[in-house]
Each structure stands twice: as structure tokens, then as C-alpha cells.
Amino acid sequence: MSIATQIIGVAEKLDHFQTASFSPYHFFTSKQWAKFRADTPMTLTADEVKRLRSMGDPIDLDEVRRIYLSLSRLLSAHVESSQLLFEQRNRFLSLSDVAKTPFVIGIAGSVAVGKSTTARILKELLGRWPSSPKVDLVTTDGFLHPNAVLKRENLMQRKGFPESYDTGAILRFLSAIKAGLPDVKAPSYSHLVYDVLPDEYKIVDRPDILIFEGINVLQSRDLPADGKIVPMVSDFFDFSIYIDAEETQIHNWYVTRFMRLRETAFRDPNSYFHRYVSISEEEAVAIAEDLWANINLKNLRQNILPTRPRADLILRKGKDHLIEQVALRKL
Numbered sequence: 001m002s003i004a005t006q007i008i009g010v011a012e013k014l015d016h017f018q019t020a021s022f023s024p025y026h027f028f029t030s031k032q033w034a035k036f037r038a039d040t041p042m043t044l045t046a047d048e049v050k051r052l053r054s055m056g057d058p059i060d061l062d063e064v065r066r067i068y069l070s071l072s073r074l075l076s077a078h079v080e081s082s083q084l085l086f087e088q089r090n091r092f093l094s095l096s097d098v099a100k101t102p103f104v105i106g107i108a109g110s111v112a113v114g115k116s117t118t119a120r121i122l123k124e125l126l127g128r129w130p131s132s133p134k135v136d137l138v139t140t141d142g143f144l145h146p147n148a149v150l151k152r153e154n155l156m157q158r159k160g161f162p163e164s165y166d167t168g169a170i171l172r173f174l175s176a177i178k179a180g181l182p183d184v185k186a187p188s189y190s191h192l193v194y195d196v197l198p199d200e201y202k203i204v205d206r207p208d209i210l211i212f213e214g215i216n217v218l219q220s221r222d223l224p225a226d227g228k229i230v231p232m233v234s235d236f237f238d239f240s241i242y243i244d245a246e247e248t249q250i251h252n253w254y255v256t257r258f259m260r261l262r263e264t265a266f267r268d269p270n271s272y273f274h275r276y277v278s279i280s281e282e283e284a285v286a287i288a289e290d291l292w293a294n295i296n297l298k299n300l301r302q303n304i305l306p307t308r309p310r311a312d313l314i315l316r317k318g319k320d321h322l323i324e325q326v327a328l329r330k331l
């Protein structure tokens, strides 16, 4: 057999591993996925969905019915079984008065892919299941280093890259949450001023579920030279979701959103991007293209997309932010 034929043979075998039977995931079309909602009642109204969606995301009640009812039903099954396991373990170990720890769901994906909308819809839906009346949502942008630090370290062009976050603070926050501590503080970020808000915190007080959303939540860490084992953010997750879409789609959503923000949020004189209101449309598109190509796309390719295989569930979007395929990790 020639070397070329052998190489093709190996390539075909590798390709075979990518097919469904060798994949660690079950794949569903959105139509198949929609059937799993069974008789889950729709607990949101069209107006609530409008209020929860981010700018430019056309999600409506049909999409919630198609995708999110099945998802909230599946997640609530996971929450209930982990609560049951918690009780059984306490009985087994004769432990009493053990603080209940929140079920933590991580949501990852590119800038502008629509993580915030998914997180807010899930928060509302999950909060209406009897097993999880209290659901909190925290985004990782609050854990970014303040602009003053990023400027000093020459990292303003690396906002969103692993080194722009205070990973130690994220790990301390999640450790406190998983220890069942009351009144844990999460720092806040403002997209308007494009910076962390000093002395503004969200208090997370022993929710049933914590949704932790951000581009970086499935990232691993380099092993430190001293050989000490450091936990990863995802070590604290009970379930993780990656929101996925073609690079060209996300690029389009990012630039379109930037141009719409120019008509709205950027008009506020406090907006970090206020100076882009008075420039020409062509110049503004060029700024958005530059931010996309030099920061967010690089980050997507280098640090975000490589984490996709670590997710328990991958929601794959097509055009108009509509979910076309759902991949669920086999148990």
C-alpha cells in the first residue's frame, strides 16, 4: 500500500470518530428537541420574552417553545436528581445541618453570540419549577480587571482574553457559592462605561441555582510551574452549555449590534463609545470591524471555541439567532 493510500486511510478513520456513533454527544435537530418539552407549560408571555432578549436577538415565544421548554425540563430533572443525591448522601454519612449548595450552570460562547438572552430566559423558566424557586444570574465581566489595571498592563486590546480576568477572584467566588455561604458578593461591570464598577456588587444568597455566564467559563488553566494543582472554573459546574454559531454569523451580529448601539446606548454622554456617534457610518463600521477582528475573533479562535468540546450541551444557532441543532453529552 502506498504512503498516500495509508494516509487517506488514517484520515478516513479519524473522520469516522467525528461521526455521531463515535461522538460523546447525542445530536438532535431543533424539531426533534422540541418534542422533549412534553407537557411542560409555557410560563412566559410574549412581552416577557421581549423584555428578556438582548438588542438584535429576535427570540420569541415560538423559539422558547421549540428549544427552551425542553431545556428547562431537562435541567430541572438534573437539579432534582442532584437534590435527591444530596439528601441521600447526608443520610448515608449521618450528617445533619449541612448547608445546601446551589446547582451551578455555566454558559459559554463568543462575544455577541447571545449568551445573555439564553441566560435570562433560562433564569425565568427555571425559577418557575417547584424544585428551584430561587435562581441567580452572574456574568463574568464583573471579574475583569478594571480598565486602569488593563491600561497599566497594556491589556486593553486583550479585554476578554484569559489574562484580562481576575481568575483567582472567580475561583474564590465560586468556592464560596459551592460551600453554601450566605451573601456572597459578585462584582459588577457596566457595558456603558466599559469598566468594572468599583464598590458595586450583586449579593448572591444561597440560590437553588446559580447561572454563571461568560466567554471564559469553560477555560482550563496552565499548570503552574510550582506544580500546585489549581482548580478550573468549570470544576464548580453541575452542568455547562456552549452557545455556538458560524464565525461569519457572529461577526455579522457583532457589527450590526455595534451600529444599533450607536443609535441608542452610545448616545449617552457617559458611554465609553460616545465618540463614535459623531463619526461617519463608514468610520463606525471600520471601528466595529477592527474590534471584531483584532479582539473578539482572535479570542473566539484562540480561547473560546477550543472549550466547546467540554460543554455538556451545545446549542448551535443558524441565522436570526434561531437554534438549529442541539448536542447533548451522553451520560
Ligand SMILES: Nc1ncnc2c1ncn2[C@@H]1O[C@H](COP(=O)(O)OP(=O)(O)O)[C@@H](O)[C@H]1O
Pocket (backbone or CB within 6 Å): 054, 055, 109, 110, 111, 112, 113, 114, 115, 116, 117, 191, 192, 261, 265, 273
Ligand atoms: N458597548 C455596549 N454598550 C451597551 N451594551 C452592550 C455593549 N456591548 C454589549 N452590550 C450588551 O451586553 C450584553 C452582553 O454582550 P456580550 O458579552 O457580547 O454577550 P452575548 O451577546 O453573548 O450576550 C448584551 O446584552 C449586549 O447587548
Ligand SMILES: CC(C)(COP(=O)(O)O)[C@@H](O)C(=O)NCCC(=O)O
Pocket (backbone or CB within 6 Å): 111, 139, 140, 141, 142, 159, 160, 161, 213, 214, 215, 216, 291, 295, 296
Ligand atoms: C466584556 C466582554 C469581554 C465580554 O465579557 P463576559 O461578559 O463574557 O465576561 C466583551 O463584551 C468586550 O468588551 N470585548 C472587548 C472588545 C469589544 O469592545 O467588543
